[in-house]
Amino acid sequence: MTPDRAPGVPTVGSLAAGRPRSAPSIADVAALAGVSAQTVSRVSTGHASVRPQTRQRVVDAMEQIGYSPNSAARALKYGSFSTIGVIAHRLARTGESRTVEAVVEAARTQGYTVSLVDLDSPSSDDMTAAVTRLSHQAIDGLIIIRAETGSPENLVLPPRLPVVVSDSRFVGHHPAVATDQADGTRQAIEHLLGLGHRTVHHVAGPEGSSPARQRIEAWQHALAAAGRSVPEPLIGNWDAKSGYECGQRIALDREITAVFCGNDQMALGVNRALYERGLTVPGDVSVVGFDNIPESEYFWPPLTTVSQDFHLIGERLVDLLVRQIRDEAVLTDSRTLLPVQLVVRASTGAPRN
Template identity: 70%
Template sequence: MSTEGGPRAGRARGRTRIGPSIGDVAREAGVSAQTVSRVSTGADNVRPDTRQRVLDAMEKLGYSPNHAARALRYGSFGAIGIIAHQLARTGESRTVEAVVEAARQKGYTTSLVDVRSPSSTDLDDAVKQLDHQSIDGLVIIRAETATPDSLALPRRLPVAVSDSRFVGHHPAVGADQRGGTLAAVEHLLGLGHRTVHHLAGPEESAPAEVRVQVWREALRDASRDVPEPLRGDWTSRSGYELGVRVADDPAVTAVFAANDEMAAGLMRALYERGLRVPDDVSVVGFDGIPLAEYFWPPLTTVRQDFHRIGEELVALLARQLEGEVMTDHRTVVPTELVVRASTTTPGRRGS
């Protein structure tokens, strides 16, 4: 999938071809079509003067089979690849959107591959697919289960990663998961809740695991009971299903949900069972999606700056393309606790 500026879609069989063909370029340059193909793919078995004639013919006729001609002439393809997993999820979709916009601002087109699963096999296939499209650099967003040992990336290809297990092996950008989680838990404890229950994300998610770890640490540091986390899958449906269990437990007065969608499902489940947010149960989410402001009541949440994350990812690629070596570099983007009407002091459940 190409987000903009990619190759034209194939035309239906039998239609008249629009634009010059590889044969037109060959005739203009006085070479064979095979030679034009070798120049287009960057092969090194072409004489320099012949290569130049072919490039001149391509430019004169407006022929661009792919980005190879630009790379040969200008030293870059003008394109970056993006590998994402589950674009329906808020974090992935908003990060991709931000990367595309930041790339556009720097004059790059983008090619996106959304892998069906975070397995090493699917990611390997995605890397190969993008490599064939001729890219200058690669952004990997949430390669959940793959590791540097299980995923082979092209040598010398600039790579930037976001919140994945490649942090420390490639330049990385991520939100301040620790600071955001601490802010959420301390906010609820500061309101007087005895402890905070947690609707966690899936175990294979690196950000979800950081939030679980920091939530536990914060409760232990405050000498509070640490309940078992309730595992969801980031969806509102899972938040709703877990919310039924929360509603049946009178000990629960405060819940930190690992994302805003699960918080929304939780709030509906509580409402349907006659419990009020925040009077009976206070709720905090994570992500800061625009819709959270319009929940009822408006959701207290930890806002991530997805736009800044996208800008930083593209900036890391640009620095590598300029020759900077920065394998273990990591940029941490601050988060912000946005307090709204879904949290308050403990009510009748806390008495």
């Protein structure tokens, strides 16, 4: 048992006497609190074996001599760094940026700041390196916006670190929040078929992307369920440029009357390519997007699209993480599937006879 005060413990004045003034060290905290440096280290990492009275004495010593007047000291006192780590993949993309914005807002409401790492490559090695970097910055928990090519089996995470992922592949490994990609796609395809189109072509997101794969599979299933032919998808890269390139190919085939795009930016590129070829939307080709970005209602024509609530995604991610941090809730099998809604605007209509 650690004594309350070791004999001959120096005071703040005696610590500073006889040597140049320097930043307080862990040894200074240990000496003033009458404990070992190991005990100070255990308190700083939240080790459960430290008695509450000893923890408080270490905290008081830190505050008295001004040791680590930052997140480390705050963690000693309150058992939390009040910081959430966030890993995103290509933050410039609309879904990621809007989700991160919502996470930051929700975290602030809960009393947390956010430390963000934006990855160009979503490989498991890069993801693991980002987690390690964030762990060294003293975080209470981690939100992974999208792991993309990472997988639950090869993503290395610190033990006992609360984690939540915006990716349904991690269900059973980490709590997950996802939107109903399949239902949103089904709504889009049924809308176009209901207008009289014989089939629907698809401009998909990049290979290796989990949302792109889910939307391709749902598009194929919806057409097959309706007894319609399933064309080969055109592969884009989530940006308007790739949509424009796919749109140039679509414009050459006058049999195509309806296109479902994997996101709104690619739909914008498709629209331009069609107009440059003298085709109209929706007169010649109906176009549907996905995401319902704020600009989509100001496209010409205003874009029919599937609306995802990115604000709600961010809120749910933070809520699941905070429950793990504060309540020590075990939520490994938790999966939150958020609904989506088709927003019908002027870019879709019945095909010409």
